[in-house]
Amino acid sequence: MTLLAPLAAAGFGLAMIGAALMALRARSTAVAVLAAGLVSLFASVLFLILAAPDVAMTEAAIGSGLTTFLFFYVLGRIRREGYDDD
Amino acid sequence: MTTKFTTRSFVALVLLALLGVAFWTLAAGYTPDAELNRTAAYYAENTARETGAQNIVTAIIVTYRGLDTLGEVTVLFLTAAIVALVLGQSKAPRGGSGSGFLPSGELLQTGTKMLLPIIMLFGAYVFVNGHLTPGGGFQGGAILASGILLLLLAEPKRRFGHALISRVESVSGLVYVLIGIAGIVLAGGFLDNRILPLGTFGALLSAGAIPLIYTLIGLKVGAEFSSILESLEETEDA
Numbered sequence: 263m264t265l266l267a268p269l270a271a272a273g274f275g276l277a278m279i280g281a282a283l284m285a286l287r288a289r290s291t292a293v294a295v296l297a298a299g300l301v302s303l304f305a306s307v308l309f310l311i312l313a314a315p316d317v318a319m320t321e322a323a324i325g326s327g328l329t330t331f332l333f334f335y336v337l338g339r340i341r342r343e344g345y346d347d348d
Numbered sequence: 349m350t351t352k353f354t355t356r357s358f359v360a361l362v363l364l365a366l367l368g369v370a371f372w373t374l375a376a377g378y379t380p381d382a383e384l385n386r387t388a389a390y391y392a393e394n395t396a397r398e399t400g401a402q403n404i405v406t407a408i409i410v411t412y413r414g415l416d417t418l419g420e421v422t423v424l425f426l427t428a429a430i431v432a433l434v435l436g437q438s439k440a441p442r443g444g445s446g447s448g449f450l451p452s453g454e455l456l457q458t459g460t461k462m463l464l465p466i467i468m469l470f471g472a473y474v475f476v477n478g479h480l481t482p483g484g485g486f487q488g489g490a491i492l493a494s495g496i497l498l499l500l501l502a503e504p505k506r507r508f509g510h511a512l513i514s515r516v517e518s519v520s521g522l523v524y525v526l527i528g529i530a531g532i533v534l535a536g537g538f539l540d541n542r543i544l545p546l547g548t549f550g551a552l553l554s555a556g557a558i559p560l561i562y563t564l565i566g567l568k569v570g571a572e573f574s575s576i577l578e579s580l581e582e583t584e585d586a
Contacts, residue, residue, distance in 0.1 A: 316487070320490070332577075335497070
């Protein structure tokens with residue numbers, strides 16, 4: 263049990279780095295935005311493991327929820343207005 | 349071109365290495381504390397008695413460091429005001445298509461109708477129970493705003509009452525400061541929560557003014573985020 267928390271923390275840390283690399287490397291913007299949201303989601307689980315549920319909730323609500331949707335929202339607008347110019 | 353590129357990547361690598369060294373020294377020199385330090389020990393020992401809050405983090409945010417929280421809310425308010433000021437220059441005409449989105453699909457519209465009340469209820473739950481469970485005004489407010497965002501995505505042509513949102517925002521901000529001043533008059537200092545009875549430890553209506561203050565913070569944060577989203581929605585490229 264004492265070993266489980268550090269192992270899980272290390273696993274989620276690695277997953278965060280993996281998702282961040284995916285966000286940098288992804289060809290499509292949508293996948294990159296999703297991967298960036300995934301980084302925040304893993305971070306919030308990590309905060310939960312480190313016994314900081316308040317911070318975890320903030321990270322999940324703002325970092326992974328609101329920001330990701332905001333990115334998609336703006337992306338949609340850019341696409342839409344880009345098509346108008348064509 | 350290639351030489352310039354390599355110089356640039358070399359600089360980036362050096363910066364990354366420096367950052368890595370900084371973090372490594374930080375991590376290598378870290379030893380977990382065997383016991384809580386003085387401030388933390390004080391909070392752990394006296395929070396329940398002094399504030400009646402079950403969640404120590406909330407007690408610190410709302411009562412012990414209440415002034416800092418007022419500052420945070422003010423920063424968020426300034427951000428919302430600046431976004432509205434900058435984007436207000438290119439406002440879409442009333443009744444116009446706004447962002448010019450195509451109507452969203454049936455799936456999103458029906459899903460929104462089903463989910464929106466639950467999301468709003470959950471946001472309210474999070475900030476009303478801030479003194480009992482993890483979470484509080486900021487988290488609850490962000491959840492409220494994500495509900496508004498869902499509504500904006502589902503019905504891009506819909507216009508919300510700017511007046512309503514700004515009224516909620518300013519009234520909750522004003523009452524927040526008034527409660528703080530009431531703390532000076534009736535209790536130990538600015539934003540002291542003991543202006544109301546502490547009640548039974550662990551009950552919903554306990555911990556003095558904390559549920560009230562956190563509800564106000566939740567409404568204020570939700571209104572601020574919503575007004576940012578709305579400003580984004582209502583602008584149109586010139």
